[in-house]
Structures are given as structure tokens and as C-alpha cells.
Amino acid sequence: MIKNTVIEFYDEEPIANISACLRYKFERVIFVGFSEWNNTDEYKAVKHFLQKDEIGVKEVMYYELTPNSLANSTQKIKKIIENEIEQGRQCFFDITGGEEIALVAIGILMQQYDLPLHQINIA
Secondary structure, X not given: XXXXXXXXXXXXXXXXXXXXXHHOOOOEEEEEEOOOHHHOHHHHHHXXXXXXXXXXXXXXXXXXXXXXXXXXXXXXXXXXXXHHHHOOOEXXXXXXXXXXXXXXXXXXXXXXXXXXXXXXXXX
């Protein structure tokens, strides 16, 4: 059973999308963002990289958020969190990269669900 999930915010900088999984051991990565990134070759490359044996991610998913809508973003991320908790998974937030609205949504939900948060200094 997959136990550790990181909720990651898509960023145009590829290293921001993989840095948490290079530093910590996660079995599941859920990306959220404001574009159709999951239909790109870049997404496929990131997914392939993360699922290499050396990295160890078993599942990679992507959910598109509605641009410029804090309420919608918060609601979608809340559903993701609740699904993960119902499945008995521990959730973590990585705020390396990502857009401001998504980060505000996480700030709201982080307190409600008391979930850990981290950020990787890419430099």
C-alpha cells in the first residue's frame, strides 16, 4: 500500500517539479497546476524520471486547477487531501515553485488538516 504522498505544484522549472522526490522518499506524487501540463512531453519525462527505481515513486498524477480562482483551487486540493486521508496515506505539501493562488490555497488547507509543509532551496 502506498503510504506517503506529496502534493506538488507544477512549475515551469523542471527541477522544482522533482526536487522534493530527490530529497525525500515519496511513493505517490500528485501535481496540481493551472495548465494542461499532463498533455505535454515534459510531463511524460518528469513522470518517467520519478518512476525510475532509483527515485521510487510508484504513482504520478496531475490535476488541473482553475486559473484565478482561489475558491476553486482550495476546493479541488481539499478533495485531493480528503481522498488521500481516506486511503490511509500521509500527505505532505511541497511549495517549491508553483503559483501564488495555489500557495494561498495550501496555506488555508494546511491549518485545517495540520499537514506538513516543506520547500527545497534549489540554489
